[in-house]
Amino acid sequence: MRRSLWLVAFGLVLGLSIPLLYGGSGLFQRLATFPLSLLGVVLTMIFVGWNFNAGRLRLMLSGIGQPMAHGRALATVMATEFAFCATPAGSGGPLTYVFLLRRHGVPGSDGAALYALDVLMDMLFFTTALLVIALALFIQPEQLRAGWQLALLAGLLMSVMALAWLAARHHRSALLWGGKHLRKWRVSPAARRRLARMLLRFRQGLRLTLGLSRARLLAIYVLCVGHWLMRYSILYVLIVGLDRHISWAYSFLIQMLALTAGQFSMLPGGSGGVELSFTALLAPVLDHATLGAVLLMWRFTTYYWYLIAGAPVFALFAGKALWQHPGNGAPKKAGEKVGV
Structure with a gap:
């Protein structure tokens, strides 16, 4: 737990230093011009x-x-978002999600399958959004400077979806391939068996969730679209609040690229990587002071606020046991063996 807190603290210092250094003294003057009522809206x-x-x-x-x-x-949702933001590469998010669902009585495999369905819905939204943005770029050729960004994100999404489809389609081969490499890495037979059972249960649970009615899946997707449209409109609102203009589509691409690049920093919330990518992408559009102010407010609303608002919820519902030992604390059914 102490190591995680140090990582969060280091990430916060690094993340705050970039907009402050880049924006300079003019940053605070730009922040003073931003309407507080608009911050409430965000x-x-x-x-x-x-x-x-x-x-x-x-x-x-x-x-x-x-x-x-x-x-x-x-x-x-709030506890999961907090765990995602407070751990490297968001690794704590899925663990918290499954843990809290197990406390609700949902088997671990079904909880993991629900998380996978959540992710699939997200990927479907982003794929659709990129197609719409691509059409917009052809309609407005002056914005073709974003073409390489669009191509990069589309390539990443298609690669991830292709790997997920292949793993589900050829799960036996994937298990054999994984078992072979785990033996090379000297993973114990018991751990390999537990992993195989977990993957099989996950696949069964995923089939269960994908068996939901089309009307229910459509409703889930509509709510998914609503969530991401809200979240990915924040940057646009912040820039407009500082009397600058940028197309919504371009702000969407900037956020996708910055958040994707941030995952490679391996710090909580992608600190450092997110800020540097964001600055590089918006530097041709905004002056230093405005860019620093926008970056600071965007990270506050989409990262620091998740930590501030989510911390008490995480502490109340997940507790110290999950933070220290992600595998502990979940209730087990009668007769269920540990690790099975």
């Missing part, structure tokens, strides 16, 4: 987005016979 957008996610979690759970109250679903 934070409200985040809260609405959390509720969209809580709604789709409830739809998924009721579809497998595990209904959940909206307040608890919202707490699950």
Whole structure:
């Protein structure tokens, strides 16, 4: 736990230093011109987005016979977002999600499958959004400077989706390939068996969730679209609030690229990588002071606020046990063996 806190603290210092150094003294003058009422609007957008996610979690759970109250679903979403932001590469997000669903009575394999369905819905949205943005770029040729960014993101998404499809389609071969390499890495036979059982249960659970009715899946996707439109409109609103103009489509691409690049920093929240990528992409469009102010407010609303608002919820619902030992604390059914 102490190491995680040090990583979060280091990431915060690094992330704050970049906009402050880049924006210089003019940054605070630009911040003073930003309407506080608009900041309230942005934070409200985040809260609405959390509720969209809580709604789709409830739809998924009721579809497998595990209904959940909206307040608890919202707490699950906020705690998961906090864990995602507070751990390197977001590794704590899925663990927290599955852990909290197990406390609700959902088997671990089904919880992992629900998380996978959540991710698939996200990927479907981003794929659709990139197609729409590509059409917009052809309609407005003056914005073709974003073409390479669009191509890069499309390539990443297609690669991830192709790997996921191949793993699901040829799961036996994937298990054999994984087992072969795990033996080379001297992973114990017991650990390999547990991993294989977990993957098989996950696949069964994924088939269960994908068996939901089309109407329910469509409703889940609509809520997914609502969440991401809220979250990815924040940068556009912040820039407009500082009396600057940028197309919504270009702001969408900037956020996708910056957040993707941030994952390679291996720091909580992608600190350092996100800020540097964001600065490089917006430098041709905004002056130093405005860019520094926008970056600071964007990271506050889409990262620091997730830590501030999510920390007490995580502490209340997940607790210290999960932070220290992600595998502990989840309830087990009668007769269930540890690690099976």
